[in-house]
Amino acid sequence: MIWLVVLLLVLLALMGAPLFAVILAAAAVGYYSLGIDLSVLHIDIYEMSNSVVLMALPLFTYAGFLLSESKTADRMLRLSQAAFGWMPGGMAFVALIACAIFTALTGGSGVTIVALGGLLLPALLKGSYPRRFSMGLITTSGSLGLLLVPSIPLLIYGIIAQQMSQQLDMPSVQITDLYLAGIMPALLMIVLLYVYCLWATRKAPIPRQAFRLSELRAAAWQARWELPLPFVVLGGIFSGLLVISEAAAVTALYVTIVEVFVYREVGLRRLPAVMRESMVMVGGILLILAVAMSFTGYLVYAGVPEGLFAFMQEHVSSKLMFLILLNIVLLILGAVLDIFAALVIMVPLILPVAIGYGIDPVHLGIIFVANMQIGYFTPPVGMNLFIASYRFKQPITTLYAATLPFMAVLVIALLLITYVPALSLYFVR
Amino acid sequence: MEFKISTLYPDGTAAVNRLKEAGKQLEKETDGRVSLRIYAGGTMGDDRAVQRRIRIGQLHGSLAQAGAFASSYKDSQILNLPLAFRSLDEVDHVRAELDPLIRDGFEDNGWVVFGPMDGGFAYLMSRNPVASVSDLQRQKVWLPAGDTGSAMAAREFGISPVVLNLGAVLTSLQTGVIDAFAAPAVPALTLQWYTRVSHFTEMPLLYTYGVLALGKQHVERLSDEDQVTLRRVLSEAAADLDNAERAGNRRAMEALRGQGLEPVEPNAEQLREWRTLARQATDRLVEGGEISEDMLARLNALLDEYRGD
Amino acid sequence: MMLMRGLHRFEDALIVVILLGMMVLAVTQILLRNLAGTSLVWVDPLLQNAVLWIGMLGAMIASRKDEHISIDVASQWLPPFLHRALLSVVDLFTSVICGVAAWFSLLSVRDEASFGMMAFANVPAWWLQVIVPLGFGSIALRYAILFCLGLVGRRPAPGKSRIKNAVDAGVRAP
Numbered sequence: 001m002i003w004l005v006v007l008l009l010v011l012l013a014l015m016g017a018p019l020f021a022v023i024l025a026a027a028a029v030g031y032y033s034l035g036i037d038l039s040v041l042h043i044d045i046y047e048m049s050n051s052v053v054l055m056a057l058p059l060f061t062y063a064g065f066l067l068s069e070s071k072t073a074d075r076m077l078r079l080s081q082a083a084f085g086w087m088p089g090g091m092a093f094v095a096l097i098a099c100a101i102f103t104a105l106t107g108g109s110g111v112t113i114v115a116l117g118g119l120l121l122p123a124l125l126k127g128s129y130p131r132r133f134s135m136g137l138i139t140t141s142g143s144l145g146l147l148l149v150p151s152i153p154l155l156i157y158g159i160i161a162q163q164m165s166q167q168l169d170m171p172s173v174q175i176t177d178l179y180l181a182g183i184m185p186a187l188l189m190i191v192l193l194y195v196y197c198l199w200a201t202r203k204a205p206i207p208r209q210a211f212r213l214s215e216l217r218a219a220a221w222q223a224r225w226e227l228p229l230p231f232v233v234l235g236g237i238f239s240g241l242l243v244i245s246e247a248a249a250v251t252a253l254y255v256t257i258v259e260v261f262v263y264r265e266v267g268l269r270r271l272p273a274v275m276r277e278s279m280v281m282v283g284g285i286l287l288i289l290a291v292a293m294s295f296t297g298y299l300v301y302a303g304v305p306e307g308l309f310a311f312m313q314e315h316v317s318s319k320l321m322f323l324i325l326l327n328i329v330l331l332i333l334g335a336v337l338d339i340f341a342a343l344v345i346m347v348p349l350i351l352p353v354a355i356g357y358g359i360d361p362v363h364l365g366i367i368f369v370a371n372m373q374i375g376y377f378t379p380p381v382g383m384n385l386f387i388a389s390y391r392f393k394q395p396i397t398t399l400y401a402a403t404l405p406f407m408a409v410l411v412i413a414l415l416l417i418t419y420v421p422a423l424s425l426y427f428v429r
Numbered sequence: 430m431e432f433k434i435s436t437l438y439p440d441g442t443a444a445v446n447r448l449k450e451a452g453k454q455l456e457k458e459t460d461g462r463v464s465l466r467i468y469a470g471g472t473m474g475d476d477r478a479v480q481r482r483i484r485i486g487q488l489h490g491s492l493a494q495a496g497a498f499a500s501s502y503k504d505s506q507i508l509n510l511p512l513a514f515r516s517l518d519e520v521d522h523v524r525a526e527l528d529p530l531i532r533d534g535f536e537d538n539g540w541v542v543f544g545p546m547d548g549g550f551a552y553l554m555s556r557n558p559v560a561s562v563s564d565l566q567r568q569k570v571w572l573p574a575g576d577t578g579s580a581m582a583a584r585e586f587g588i589s590p591v592v593l594n595l596g597a598v599l600t601s602l603q604t605g606v607i608d609a610f611a612a613p614a615v616p617a618l619t620l621q622w623y624t625r626v627s628h629f630t631e632m633p634l635l636y637t638y639g640v641l642a643l644g645k646q647h648v649e650r651l652s653d654e655d656q657v658t659l660r661r662v663l664s665e666a667a668a669d670l671d672n673a674e675r676a677g678n679r680r681a682m683e684a685l686r687g688q689g690l691e692p693v694e695p696n697a698e699q700l701r702e703w704r705t706l707a708r709q710a711t712d713r714l715v716e717g718g719e720i721s722e723d724m725l726a727r728l729n730a731l732l733d734e735y736r737g738d
Numbered sequence: 739m740m741l742m743r744g745l746h747r748f749e750d751a752l753i754v755v756i757l758l759g760m761m762v763l764a765v766t767q768i769l770l771r772n773l774a775g776t777s778l779v780w781v782d783p784l785l786q787n788a789v790l791w792i793g794m795l796g797a798m799i800a801s802r803k804d805e806h807i808s809i810d811v812a813s814q815w816l817p818p819f820l821h822r823a824l825l826s827v828v829d830l831f832t833s834v835i836c837g838v839a840a841w842f843s844l845l846s847v848r849d850e851a852s853f854g855m856m857a858f859a860n861v862p863a864w865w866l867q868v869i870v871p872l873g874f875g876s877i878a879l880r881y882a883i884l885f886c887l888g889l890v891g892r893r894p895a896p897g898k899s900r901i902k903n904a905v906d907a908g909v910r911a912p
């Protein structure tokens with residue numbers, strides 16, 4: 001009977017039912033089977049008003065929307081070109097850095113390729129990088145930065161883990177710890193990709209751009225209002241003066257003032273629309289988050305995590321084997337599911353089991369998001385592949401071929417991140 | 430019947446272990462008819478969520494600070510009045526008389542309650558020495574977010590508090606956003622707050638206590654005989670926990686002194702001012718209907734009796 | 739129709755006002771705390787509840803054009819007529835499950851009101867909770883409308899997610 005219901009729900013999900021409705025139904029059926037009054041759904045969902053970090057989600061998302069509405073991408077590209085263009089493989093490095101920062105600030109989801117891709121591709125081609133290489137680089141970099149402050153997927157992982165840390169016996173997960181833990185893995189990815197870029201273009205050396213202090217100064221001056229942003233966020237959070245949600249509020253207000261009143265690139269009359277659009281996306285995520293917490297509540301109430309762990313322990317003998325399994329499952333999920341959906345569905349299921357294998361919840365968060373990041377451009381259905389195919393007006397198969405070598409590089413990074421916990425935990429524990 | 434009980438205490442703590450032990454005993458004595466299942470570590474949400482869950486029957490009881498249930502029986506706050514007690518001996522004298530009253534009061538309002546269990550005195554702890562009320566007014570005092578009762582008391586003492594969530598207290602002490610707080614010894618020690626302050630005011634600010642409360646409607650589903658067993662076994666557990674927590678708080682207080690926390694003793698005049706303001710705050714509570722005059726009179730009579738006034 | 743448009747406007751305005759209010763209140767609180775060494779007691783619980791309101795309102799707005807996150811492999815592999823039939827099943831399912839959630843939330847809120855619990859200060863908890871049954875009720879209603887439109891063959895295609903919108907915008911841009 002229970003399997004029939006599960007099958008039915010999976011079928012509905014594949015038929016395109018909103019994920020929140022599927023999860024809500026799962027929670028309702030679960031509680032109903034235990035004879036619990038379904039008012040419990042409301043109690044669980046209202047728990048959302050108890051989270052102290054959740055506020056960061058709408059505020060950071062709104063700030064990201066606003067940044068991608070204005071010409072921030074142009075300014076950032078000019079600045080990184082002025083700063084790093086002189087290096088060997090300079091333009092490739094610029095692409096990596098610009099994409100990473102832009103993705104971290106705007107929360108991923110393909111905006112980077114759309115906003116920066118149109119600027120980066122011509123610049124790379126003009127720098128005599130091969131076309132296919134350039135497209136692969138941009139498509140791959142489009143999700144780079146998901147491990148950097150104030151990455152929204154990492155924030156969502158933290159929110160779920162904090163919620164779960166009350167439901168399980170495990171060390172509490174601080175969002176700041178997650179951001180700290182993400183630094184080295186993100187740098188590792190950038191460095192490996194950069195090294196690959198140098199190697200891939202070794203036969204036809206790319207002419208270097210001369211470094212000009214005046215250009216750097218001019219670019220920095222142009223971006224002077226946006227330049228302090230990372231420092232406000234990082235400084236506020238890591239000095240302990242601001243908690244995450246407050247850093248988000250400061251960021252949102254600051255970005256509003258800068259883009260609307262200083263740069264004047266988003267009109268005051270356009271602002272409500274930007275707010276509304278960003279909040280519709282946030283609403284979709286928050287609703288999934290709320291019902292997923294209710295479903296988790298049911299699982300914990302029914303004692304499912306203990307049972308699942310006992311089962312895993314019987315069949316998966318070692319931590320190593322568990323991690324290999326985890327990577328495979330997450331890579332597939334990352335390619336098939338929306339990143340937010342993947343997080344809210346999988347974290348509550350995997351976290352308790354991983355804790356059982358002695359994996360640090362902060363490390364798990366990094367593994368999780370690193371997998372999702374690669375899943376963005378894993379053939380055949382990675383979201384960034386479609387976006388790049390639209391953006392560059394190329395057949396999707398061309399993009400498969402273009403991204404594969406980059407993907408191989410990032411899989412190496414992923415393996416290192418997974419099996420060397422110190423990479424993530426060095427600054428944290 | 431399996432009584433599902435929620436608590437904020439994490440698994441493995443003395444309180445949770447003792448409850449589990451009581452559960453085993455119950456199961457044995459009732460031939461498996463009554464048992465306990467403990468959801469430890471706040472699994473089921475905060476106090477208010479837990480009470481909602483008890484109302485719909487998802488849970489049946491909760492081990493929590495008495496304040497969590499105060500809205501059901503306001504006079505239970507009689508032991509939490511500011512500066513009401515001067516020593517634990519006074520507390521014990523009063524509790525001997527009032528404990529059964531509090532339990533009965535809860536029972537009349539739908540809760541079968543075991544306890545009170547000692548939570549220790551909350552003390553003022555601060556970076557700068559605080560002896561007088563005006564000393565305190567100069568500090569940046571932390572107040573837990575959403576704690577309306579403390580906010581009211583703070584107003585009476587002329588403090589404009591800084592509101593923070595529990596998780597932000599340690600870093601805020603570090604960055605100087607706050608430099609004073611009031612807490613019992615155990616949380617001050619275990620949450621490491623004591624590392625960021627250097628003084629504590631040797632004046633018991635507030636007595637705190639916890640209870641194990643079961644929804645009466647759920648208890649009444651048992652046979653009379655099983656109810657008697659349940660009450661006996663859980664009363665024993667509560668009495669054990671009362672003693673254990675008392676000892677734990679005493680050890681924690683000694684540890685705090687051992688860590689070099691400097692005691693500050695208000696002089697007679699300063700003490701008089703503290704008490705005058707505390708009395709005003711108490712009067713305000715009575716006026717606001719938070720405590721009945723009748724209950725306050727009982728407390729004062731017991732205190733007078735003890736102090737020999 | 740007029741009523742619908744009015745409701746849409748109201749939801750849009752409310753969500754914008756709440757977001758603005760969040761920014762302003764949170765920043766005020768930070769300034770007060772760091773410059774004046776004090777804070778407003780009611781701000782934090784209000785902000786936390788604002789998140790719930792934004793979540794429900796955003797979800798309500800997303801339901802108008804069926805913009806919720808979904809997996810949706812069916813539309814890519816099935817012939818259109820079969821896909822439309824499946825959409826009807828899915829709309830009905832979504833409407834029913836949201837209706838159930840709305841009904842039980844309503845009971846729960848009514849319960850909360852009768853017990854008179856306060857969220858903070860003198861604000862009854864149920865005032866803040868009422869958005870949950872309202873939200874699920876309105877989502878249920880919107881999917882019921884989509885279902886009916888589907889029956890007469892006039893259902894709009896599922897809404898575009900943020901990503902597809904971004905792509906379109908990018909493709910349109912020079």
Ligand code: NA
Nearest residue numbers: 166472473474
């Ligand atoms: Na919880």
Ligand code: NA
Nearest residue numbers: 806807808899
């Ligand atoms: Na969709």
